[in-house]
Amino acid sequence: MMKARVHVTLKPGVLDPQGKAIANALHGLGYAEAGEVRLGKYIELDVDAADAATARSRVAEMCERLLANTVVENYAIEIAD
Amino acid sequence: MMKARVHVTLKPGVLDPQGKAIANALHGLGYAEAGEVRLGKYIELDVDAADAATARSRVAEMCERLLANTVVENYAIEIAD
Amino acid sequence: MFQPLPTRSEIRESKPVDAAVIVFPGSNCDRDVAVSVEAALGRAPHMVWHRADELPKVDLIVLPGGFSYGDYLRSGAIAANSPIMAQVKAAAAKGTRVLAICNGFQIAIEAGLLPGALMTNAGLKFVCRDVLLKVERNDTPFTAGYEQGAVVRFPVAHHQGNYFADDETLARIEGEGLVAFRYVDAGGNPTGAANPNGSARNIAGVYNEARNVMGLMPHPERLADPALGGTDGARMFRSLLGGLS
Amino acid sequence: MTAETKITPEIVAEHGLTRDEYKRIRQIMGREPNLVELGIFSAMWSEHCSYKSSKKWLKTLPTTAPWVICGPGENAGVVDIGDGQAIIFKMESHNHPSYIEPYQGAATGVGGILRDVFTMGARPIAMMNALRFGDPSHPKMKHLISGVVSGIGGYGNCVGVPTVGGETDFHPAYNGNILVNAMCVGLADADKIFYSAAAGIGNPVVYVGSKTGRDGIHGASMASAEFGEDAEQKRPTVQVGDPFTEKLLIEACLELMKSDAIVAIQDMGAAGLTSSSFEMADKGDAGIELWLDKVPTREVGMTPYELMLSESQERMLMVLKPGREDEARRVFEKWELDFAVIGKVTDTGRMVLKFHDAVAGDLPIKPLANGSPEYDRPWTPTPQRRPIVLPRGRDDLDAVLPTLEKLMGSPDLASRRWIWEQYDHMVMGDTVGRPGGDAAVVRIHGTQKAVAITTDVTPRYCYADPYQGGRQAIAETWRNLTATGAKPLAITDCLNFGNPEKPEIMGQLVGCIQGMAEACRALNFPVVSGNVSLYNETQGTGILPTPAIGGVGLIADVSRRADIAFKGRDHAIIVIGE
Ligand SMILES: Nc1ncnc2c1ncn2[C@@H]1O[C@H](COP(=O)(O)OP(=O)(O)O)[C@@H](O)[C@H]1O
Numbered sequence: 015m016m017k018a019r020v021h022v023t024l025k026p027g028v029l030d031p032q033g034k035a036i037a038n039a040l041h042g043l044g045y046a047e048a049g050e051v052r053l054g055k056y057i058e059l060d061v062d063a064a065d066a067a068t069a070r071s072r073v074a075e076m077c078e079r080l081l082a083n084t085v086v087e088n089y090a091i092e093i094a095d
Numbered sequence: 096m097m098k099a100r101v102h103v104t105l106k107p108g109v110l111d112p113q114g115k116a117i118a119n120a121l122h123g124l125g126y127a128e129a130g131e132v133r134l135g136k137y138i139e140l141d142v143d144a145a146d147a148a149t150a151r152s153r154v155a156e157m158c159e160r161l162l163a164n165t166v167v168e169n170y171a172i173e174i175a176d
Numbered sequence: 177m178f179q180p181l182p183t184r185s186e187i188r189e190s191k192p193v194d195a196a197v198i199v200f201p202g203s204n205c206d207r208d209v210a211v212s213v214e215a216a217l218g219r220a221p222h223m224v225w226h227r228a229d230e231l232p233k234v235d236l237i238v239l240p241g242g243f244s245y246g247d248y249l250r251s252g253a254i255a256a257n258s259p260i261m262a263q264v265k266a267a268a269a270k271g272t273r274v275l276a277i278c279n280g281f282q283i284a285i286e287a288g289l290l291p292g293a294l295m296t297n298a299g300l301k302f303v304c305r306d307v308l309l310k311v312e313r314n315d316t317p318f319t320a321g322y323e324q325g326a327v328v329r330f331p332v333a334h335h336q337g338n339y340f341a342d343d344e345t346l347a348r349i350e351g352e353g354l355v356a357f358r359y360v361d362a363g364g365n366p367t368g369a370a371n372p373n374g375s376a377r378n379i380a381g382v383y384n385e386a387r388n389v390m391g392l393m394p395h396p397e398r399l400a401d402p403a404l405g406g407t408d409g410a411r412m413f414r415s416l417l418g419g420l421s
Numbered sequence: 422m423t424a425e426t427k428i429t430p431e432i433v434a435e436h437g438l439t440r441d442e443y444k445r446i447r448q449i450m451g452r453e454p455n456l457v458e459l460g461i462f463s464a465m466w467s468e469h470c471s472y473k474s475s476k477k478w479l480k481t482l483p484t485t486a487p488w489v490i491c492g493p494g495e496n497a498g499v500v501d502i503g504d505g506q507a508i509i510f511k512m513e514s515h516n517h518p519s520y521i522e523p524y525q526g527a528a529t530g531v532g533g534i535l536r537d538v539f540t541m542g543a544r545p546i547a548m549m550n551a552l553r554f555g556d557p558s559h560p561k562m563k564h565l566i567s568g569v570v571s572g573i574g575g576y577g578n579c580v581g582v583p584t585v586g587g588e589t590d591f592h593p594a595y596n597g598n599i600l601v602n603a604m605c606v607g608l609a610d611a612d613k614i615f616y617s618a619a620a621g622i623g624n625p626v627v628y629v630g631s632k633t634g635r636d637g638i639h640g641a642s643m644a645s646a647e648f649g650e651d652a653e654q655k656r657p658t659v660q661v662g663d664p665f666t667e668k669l670l671i672e673a674c675l676e677l678m679k680s681d682a683i684v685a686i687q688d689m690g691a692a693g694l695t696s697s698s699f700e701m702a703d704k705g706d707a708g709i710e711l712w713l714d715k716v717p718t719r720e721v722g723m724t725p726y727e728l729m730l731s732e733s734q735e736r737m738l739m740v741l742k743p744g745r746e747d748e749a750r751r752v753f754e755k756w757e758l759d760f761a762v763i764g765k766v767t768d769t770g771r772m773v774l775k776f777h778d779a780v781a782g783d784l785p786i787k788p789l790a791n792g793s794p795e796y797d798r799p800w801t802p803t804p805q806r807r808p809i810v811l812p813r814g815r816d817d818l819d820a821v822l823p824t825l826e827k828l829m830g831s832p833d834l835a836s837r838r839w840i841w842e843q844y845d846h847m848v849m850g851d852t853v854g855r856p857g858g859d860a861a862v863v864r865i866h867g868t869q870k871a872v873a874i875t876t877d878v879t880p881r882y883c884y885a886d887p888y889q890g891g892r893q894a895i896a897e898t899w900r901n902l903t904a905t906g907a908k909p910l911a912i913t914d915c916l917n918f919g920n921p922e923k924p925e926i927m928g929q930l931v932g933c934i935q936g937m938a939e940a941c942r943a944l945n946f947p948v949v950s951g952n953v954s955l956y957n958e959t960q961g962t963g964i965l966p967t968p969a970i971g972g973v974g975l976i977a978d979v980s981r982r983a984d985i986a987f988k989g990r991d992h993a994i995i996v997i998g999e
Contacts (some may be wrong), residue, residue: 015130021137029340031298031374036138039161047153049096049141055115055249056102056137060130066242076126081117083250083286086340091234108635108720110733111665113248119757120245120254134249166522166659201757202665204581207852230946241848243579246665294532302574333578403979405855405866413713 016061018073019092022030022082057081059063097142099154100173103163104135138162147174178335182201186311193417195221195236196266197314200255200283205241205397209277212237236273236416237264239280241333241395252282253292261287273317273416274389280392281381290375290382290391291349292341297334304333306406307372307394309357309380310364316383318356318390321415327364328408330394332372337393339375339382346376356381358389386398436463437594438601442794449788457774457782462789462848464692464730468955471793474921475953480790481946489949490611496688497607499614499951500910504974506865507611508872509543510915512604514954518637519601521659524570527601528576528609529661532734534605535580536688539671540737542615542678543607546849547863548577550603551586551876551915551969556595557832565599569722572662572845573603579664580671583852584844584862585877588876588969591832594884597959602915604671604971606874608865615678617687619705619740619766624684626698626709626764627746629753630736633693636660637732666735666758673756674737682745685916689736695729697738698764698772703790705740708769713776713805717759724776725781736909740766756996800927803887858985859901862976873907875972880965887929887966891936898972900942906982907974909944909967914970919963921955930955931968937968946972 024030033051040048063069073091083088105111113133119130144150154172163170179231195213199206206223211223213236222232231237244255255261261283268289276284280385284290297303306329311322322328341349349355357380361370366378373393396409426432433443436459446454446462454462464470472479484492490507491499497511515530531548550573555562575672576801577584582605586649619626637660649696677683687697696715702709713728723731740747746762753760767773772789774782828834840857854862857939860875877897883890895912902909919926957964976982 023139025138027342029374031338032296034139035300036162037140040140040157043157043160045153045157047143048157049139049143051138051140054137056104056135056141056366057132058104058135059118059132060120062128062130070325072128075123076124076129079124080253081249082118082292083253087185105720109659110634110636110663110719112246112661112665115663116245116248116254116665118259120249120871124257164522167525167661188784191696196522202579202668204668204848211850242581243665245581246663248665276479301571302578302845304845304847305842331847333847335578348748394846398850401850403853404847418835 016066016093016095018059018061018069018071019094020057020059020077020081021090022057022087024052025086025088028086033086036039036084066095069093097144097150097174097176098148099140099142099150100133101138101140101154101158101162102135102171103138106167107135109167144153147176150174164172178221181420193231193236195216195238195417196232197221197225197238197240198224200242200244201259202246203240203242203279204243205278207394209238209240209397211272212400212410212413213417215400215410216417224260226255226260228260231260231263231267234272236275237267239274239283240304241280244279244283247336250286252279254319255283256286265289266387271386271388275318276319276391277391277395278393279398281393282336284389284391289389290377290384291345291353292339292382294336295338295340296336297331297338302335303305303372304331305358306331308362308370308400309394310360310362312355312358313353316403317416318412319415321411327360327362327365329399329406330409331398332394334373334393337373337375341376349382352385354385355379356385357382357392357394363416423673423713424824426436426540428453428456428459428653432459434941436460437467437907442466445792445794449785449792454873457729458784460726460730461695461782461784465789468695469691471980473794474796474798474951474955475930476652476795477797477915478931481934482938484652484947486945486947489947490614492947492949493951495539495616497959498911498913499541500949500973501611502865502870504868507609507614508606508973508975509538509541509695510539510604510606510971511611511914511950512602512876512915512969513952514915514917515601515603516599516671516917516957517979518659519569520565520599523565524572524575524589525659525661527569527572528664529660530603531573531576531600532662532664532667533690535667535671536690536737537583538607539674540603540615540686540688541609542613543609544675545582545605545671546851547606547861547874548582548584548603549874549876549971550584550601552587552589553595553600553880553967554589554591554962556598557874558592559596560672568598569601570840570843576662576664578845579666581848583848584855585846585863586854586876589837589840590880592880592965594965597962598957598964600917600957600967602917602965602969604876604913606872606973610808613678614685615686617685617701617704617991619685619701619707621684621710621740621742621766622768623700623768624740624743625746625762626711626766627671627739627741627749628716628736628759628763629665629739630758631663632717632738632759633728633731633733634732635723635724635727635731636721638727638730642940646657651817653983658732660732662734669735669756669758671733673753677749677752680748683740684740684742684747686737686739689738691732693730693732694738699786699790699803701738701740702772702786705821708767708771708773708786709764710767710773710775711764713726713774713781715761718759725776729774780918798921798927799924800931801924802928803932806885817833834984846886853979854905854982855983859904860866860974862905862982864979869978869980871976871982873902873905873976875901876969877901878967878969878970880967883929883933883966883968887932888936891933892940893945894968895937895946899946902974906977906978908970908975909946910972911947912941912972913951914948914968916951916953917957917964917967917969918955919958926963933966936949
C-alpha cells in the first residue's frame with residue numbers, strides 16, 4: 015500500500031471567495047499580518063500499486079477524471095510508502 | 096512576507112463522509128487500487144512576520160481560532176520564505 | 177419575436193414527445209421537476225436511475241436539482257461520472273435536448289456538456305430566494321415561450337452557483353450568444369445587488385454551442401404553479417415540450 | 422477498559438449513576454454487572470433516555486383526541502388528516518452537542534429528528550427549528566449562531582426536506598447553553614404506519630445505514646450532565662452527520678416499507694444500538710440476541726462496549742419477517758447502504774450480547790426498561806412576581822416612533838430573513854406559505870389540503886410565571902395556526918429546563934407543564950410527542966424555562982388559506998380580541 019498526497023489548488027487568476035473571506039475574518043480577529051489566503055483541498059489516499067511511478071500515474075488519472083476540476087484547479091501529487 | 100502552508104485534516108476516527116463518497120466514486124470509475132480516502136483542507140497564506148518562529152506561532156493561533164475546527168480537526172503548519 | 181404558447185390540446189395533438197428525468201443518489205428536485213414536466217406534457221416523464229444501462233428514447237432529458245452524492249468533493253463532480261452520463265452525453269451530441277437545473281447544471285458543467293465552472297457563492301452561504309432573470313434570447317426551444325428580453329421570476333437555492341469562466345471563454349460565450357439568463361433588477365439591469373452569488377457578468381444560465389443543452393442555477397419548476405405564487409417557470413416546460421413536435 | 426474491568430465506585434460515578442441506582446442495578450442483575458452492562462444501564466437510565474425527573478409530570482398532559490392515531494411513546498406522534506392520510510411529527514433538542522460543535526451538533530439534530538419521523542413510515546415533508554442564543558455581543562455567540570444555522574441548512578438542504586420556519590430568540594441566560602430544537606413533519610398512509618415493537622420468535626434483527634465508529638460514545642450521558650468549565654475537553658465525542666447517507670436511508674426505508682417485509686423498525690438515536698434494541702424488545706415483550714461482531718464497523722478493534730454505546734449517525738434497526746432478508750438486502754444495496762443481520766428475536770425476555778460466540782452481556786429487558794428510576798423531585802412553586810408598573814406613556818407620535826424604532830431594531834424583533842434564506846424552504850414543491858408569516862403552510866402533495874406548522878414559546882413569560890407562560894405558549898401556537906385558516910390538530914413539545922435537582926427549577930418545569938396541560942385541555946389540542954432536555958446550565962446558572970411548542974393544523978382547502986400580507990389600499994384593518 016502506498017500513500018498518495020494530493021494538493022488541489024485554484025489556478026492563479028481564479029477568484030477564491032472562500033480564501034478572501036478567510037483573510038477578512040483574520041483581519042477582523044486582529045491578524046493584520048495576514049496577507050492573501052488561498053483555500054485548496056488536501057486529499058490523502060491509499061493506493062495499491064507495484065511501484066511509486068505506477069501509483070503516481072494512476073493518481074494523476076484520478077485527478078484528471080475526478081479529484082480536480084482542471085478548468086479551474088491545478089493538482090500536485092506526492093507518493094510515499 | 097513569508098508563506099505559510101497549513102494542512103487541516105480530520106482527526107483519526109472522525110467520520111469523513113466526503114472521503115467515503117470519493118473512494119466509492121473512484122471504485123465506480125474502475126480504480127480498484129484506491130483504498131481509504133481522507134479529504135482535508137489546504138490553506139496557503141502570506142504572513143508578514145519578523146521571522147519564521149513568530150510566523151509559526153501566529154499561524155498556530157489563527158488555526159486554533161479560525162482555520163481549523165479543533166473539535167474534529169488537526170492542523171499542521173509549514174513556513175517558507 | 178414572441179411566440180404564442182402552444183395550448184395543452186395542441187401539445188397533445190402534436191407528435192407525442194417523451195421526457196426523462198435522471199435520478200442520482202442525492203437528487204432531491206427530481207419529483208418537483210417531474211410534476212412540472214407532467215403538467216406541460218400531460219403525462220409523467222420516465223424516471224431513470226443513474227445506474228441504468230439504457231436511456232429510453234426521449235426528446236428531453238432533465239438533470240434535476242439536489243445534492244447528488246451530497247455535493248461531496250465538488251458539486252456535481254461525482255454524478256458527472258455516473259454510468260448514465262455517458263449516454264446523456266451521447267444523446268446530447270445527437271441533438272436531444274438537455275435541461276440542467278441547479279445541481280443538474282453543476283453536473284452538466286462537470287461532465288463537460290457546458291462551458292465554465294460553478295464556484296462557491298461569493299457570500300459563502302447557501303441562498304434560497306426568488307430572483308429576477310432576463311431572458312437573453314427567445315429563439316431557442318427552452319425559451320420560445322418568453323418574450324425577448326422579458327424579466328421573469330424564478331427561485332434559487334444553492335451554495336455553489338457562482339458562475340466562473342476565464343475571460344477568453346466569457347468573450348466566446350457572449351460572442352456566440354450562449355448566455356441564456358442573467359440575474360437582473362426589475363428594470364432588467366444586471367446589477368451587483370441583483371446577483372445572488374457573484375456570478376461573472378451576472379450569468380445565471382448558459383447554452384452549449386448547438387443550443388440543445390441549457391443549464392441554469394435558478395429553478396423554473398419552483399414557480400410553475402399558481403398556488404406557489406407564480407408561473408414564470410411553467411413557460412419553460414411548455415416551450416420545451418410543446419415545441420418539440 | 423475491558424469487560425473484565427472491576428466496577429469501582431469511580432467507574433459507577435463516571436457513568437452518571439448514583440449509589441442507589443447502582444444498588445438497584447445489582448438487584449436487577451442478581452450479580453455485579455460487567456462494564457458493558459453498566460454502560461447499558463447508564464445510557465438507559467440517563468435523564469435523556471429515561472425521563473426519570475419528568476415522567477411523573479408528563480403523564481398529566483392530555484394526549485388523546487378522536488384524530489390522534491398515536492400519542493407519545495413511539496418515535497413520533499401520529500394524527501389523522503382524513504382521506505386515509507396521517508401526519509407524523511416530533512420535535513427534539515440537540516442543545517449540548519450544538520454548544521460544543523455548533524455545525525455538527527445542529528446538523529445531527531436535524532438528522533435525528535428526520536429519522537424519528539421516517540422510521541414510522543412517513544416521508545418527511547417539512548422541518549422547523551426553534552433556536553435560543555445568548556447575547557449577540559457575547560464573544561462566542563457569532564460562531565455559535567452561524568455554525569448552528571449553517572449546520573441546520575447543511576443537513577436539511579442536502580436531504581431535500583424544506584425547512585419552512587422556526588423561531589429565534591436571544592437572551593443572556595443562554596450565553597453558556599444555547600438551545601437547538603428541531604421539528605420534523607412527515608406524511609404517511611394512515612394504514613401503513615410502522616411501530617417499534619419487536620415480534621416473532623426467531624425473526625432476524627437487521628442493521629442498516631452507515632457503519633459504526635467510535636462517535637459520541639457517552640453522548641447520551643453527556644446530554645444529561647450539567648456543563649462544567651471543562652465542556653471543551655469533551656470534544657472528541659462529537660458525532661459527524663452525513664446528510665447524503667441520510668437521504669439514501671430515507672429512500673431505501675420508504676422503498677422497503679412499500680412491501681410487508683418489516684415487522685418493526687427503530688432508529689438508532691441517543692445511546693445507539695442500546696436504546697433501539699431495548700426499546701424494540703421491551704415494546705414487543707420479547708427478548709433479543711445480538712451478534713455484535715456482525716455490526717458493520719468503520720474502525721478496527723471496536724469492543725462490545727463501544728458497539729453498544731456508539732452514537733454514529735444514519736443507522737436503523739429493524740426486525741424482518743422470516744425469509745425476507747434477501748429482498749431487504751437488495752433494496753439497501755441498491756441505495757449503497759450497509760445491511761447486516763446482527764441478531765434474532767427470542768422469547769427469553771433478555772438481551773443477550775454475543776461477541777465472537779462469547780457472551781459479552783446478558784441483561785433482563787423489562788426490569789431494566791421499566792425499572793428505570795422515576796423521581797418525584799421536590800419542587801417549589803415560582804414565587805409570584807410583582808407586576809412591573811410602567812410609567813404612563815405619551816400618546817403622541819414623537820414618543821412612539823423612536824420606541825418603535827428601537828423595538829424593531831432589537832435582535833428579538835429583527836427580521837429572520839437572513840436565517841431562512843440559508844434554508845431551502847421550497848424544495849418538494851409544496852411550500853405554499855413560506856417563512857415570514859405566523860405559520861408555514863405546506864400543501865399535501867397532489868391534494869388541495871395543507872398543513873400549517875408553527876413553533877412558539879416566550880421564555881421570558883415562562884420565567885416570570887411558568888404556569889401562565891406554559892398556557893401562553895400553547896395559546897400562541899393555536900393562534901398562529903388558526904391565523905392561516907387551519908384547524909389546530911395537535912402539538913409536540915421540547916421541554917428545555919435547567920437542573921431538575923434544584924427545587925426552583927423543578928418548580929418551573931411543573932408550572933409550565935401545568936399551564937400547558939390546562940391550555941391543551943381547554944383547546945382540545947393534545948400533545949402527541951415530545952422531548953425533555955434538562956440540566957441546561959453552565960456553572961450553576963440555568964437557562965430561562967423554555968418549553969418549545971410545535972403545532973400542526975389542517976387546512977382543508979389550500980386556496981382558502983390566509984396570510985399576513987396587506988392585500989390592497991383602503992382595506993379596513995380590524996383588531997379582534999382584548
Ligand atoms: N430559525 C428559524 N428558521 C426558519 N425560520 C425562522 C427562524 N426563526 C424565525 N423564523 C421565521 O421568521 C418569522 C418571524 O418569526 P417570529 O418573530 O418568531 O414570528 P412570530 O413572533 O410572529 O411568531 C416566522 O415566519 C418564522 O417562521
